[in-house]
Structures are given as structure tokens and as C-alpha cells.
Amino acid sequence: MKSEPDVFSIEDLRRKDVAGWDGVRNYQARNNLRAMRKADLAFFYHSSVKPPAIAGMMEIVREAYPDTTTKEPGWLQVDVRFRKVFLKPLTLDEIKQIPALNKMVLLHNSRLSVQPISAGEWATLTGILEK
DNA sequence: GCCAACGTTGGC
DNA sequence: GCCAACGTTGGC
Numbered sequence: 609m610k611s612e613p614d615v616f617s618i619e620d621l622r623r624k625d626v627a628g629w630d631g632v633r634n635y636q637a638r639n640n641l642r643a644m645r646k647a648d649l650a651f652f653y654h655s656s657v658k659p660p661a662i663a664g665m666m667e668i669v670r671e672a673y674p675d676t677t678t679k680e681p682g683w684l685q686v687d688v689r690f691r692k693v694f695l696k697p698l699t700l701d702e703i704k705q706i707p708a709l710n711k712m713v714l715l716h717n718s719r720l721s722v723q724p725i726s727a728g729e730w731a732t733l734t735g736i737l738e739k
Numbered sequence: 740g741c742c743a744a745c746g747t748t749g750g751c
Numbered sequence: 752g753c754c755a756a757c758g759t760t761g762g763c
Contacts, residue, residue, distance in 0.1 A: 612761090634746075654759050700762080719745055719760050741763085748757080 609666075609688075610653040610721045617665035619689045629722075630677045630685035634712065637722040641684050642672045645652045649689065651725070652698070653714070662737065666690055680704035684689060686704050708732045 609629060611617070621627055632638055644650075645668065669708075685710040692698035703709050709732055713723040725733070 610761090636746095656762090660762070717745080718762075721760090743760100743762095746758085746759080748755100750755090751753090 609650050610655045612656045613654045618693050626687055626689045628685050629688050630675050632721060636719055638684055640722040640724055642685050644668045646671055646687050659699040661699040663697045664693040675730060698737055
């Protein structure tokens with residue numbers, strides 16, 4: 609799940625502990641939000657900064673419900689809870705260099721703000737980030 | 740700041 | 752239903 613840290617960062621989430629992941633206005637991203645289940649884990653990716661990187665981890669604590677920031681029907685948000693901030697974020701550049709991650713959506717549809725991660729990719733990423 | 744990639748809109 | 756025009760995202 610991507611956010612520009614100037615707008616909302618992993619540190620902001622740490623301060624709030626629980627936050628609504630709102631403002632998504634893309635159907636594919638919305639569908640990915642809808643597929644999330646309570647207790648699912650997600651990475652927090654900092655975009656549009658140098659360097660772009662996976663900065664932390666969070667947990668889905670409330671499944672998709674109508675986005676509180678719009679009156680337009682159909683848009684959804686989830687609630688997330690802070691889990692951890694990575695002292696050494698995994699940069700986009702590093703991700704690109706790991707063969708096991710070369711199919712990541714991040715590398716092929718970088719604009720999608722809520723992306724799926726395969727079980728294998730998750731295992732690879734946590735193996736690097738949590739060592 | 741630039742620009743490629745992508746999504747959306749709207750005329751036909 | 753096609754596609755040109757436009758707006759946005761995000762890496763560089």
C-alpha cells in the first residue's frame with residue numbers, strides 16, 4: 609500500500625496507531641482493498657521520495673467499508689494498524705535487483721496504489737526486512 | 740522539472 | 752466501441 613510520506617508516512621501511522629486508508633480513487637486499487645481480510649498484513653511503501661522504499665508493516669483491522677472522504681458511492685477504505693517501521697527500508701532499487709521479486713506488481717504497474725503481493729514475494733520480502 | 744505509463748473522459 | 756485528448760502518478 610503506497611503513500612507519499614509528505615502526505616501520510618509510516619511515522620504518521622505510528623503516531624495514530626490506527627488509521628483509515630482512504631482516498632483511493634482507482635477501481636483496481638479499490639478491488640484490492642475489498643479483497644483484504646481482517647488480520648491481513650501489508651507493507652507501507654513510501655512513494656515519490658528519494659529513495660522510494662518499503663518503509664514499514666501494518667495490519668488490516670477493519671475490512672472494506674464506504675470511504676468517509678467522499679459522498680460518491682462505491683469507493684472503499686480499510687482501517688490499518690501500525691505494526692513496525694523498518695530501520696533499513698528496502699528501496700525500489702534493491703527490489704529490482706532481487707530475481708525472486710521480478711514479477712512484483714510494483715515493478716510492472718508502479719502506479720497502482722494498492723497492490724497484491726504473492727505468498728512467495730511476501731516470504732522473500734519479510735526474509736530480507738526482518739533479518 | 741521532465742516525461743513515460745496509465746486511467747478516464749467524451750466525441751463520434 | 753473506438754480512440755484522441757487530457758489528467759495524474761511516480762521514478763528519475
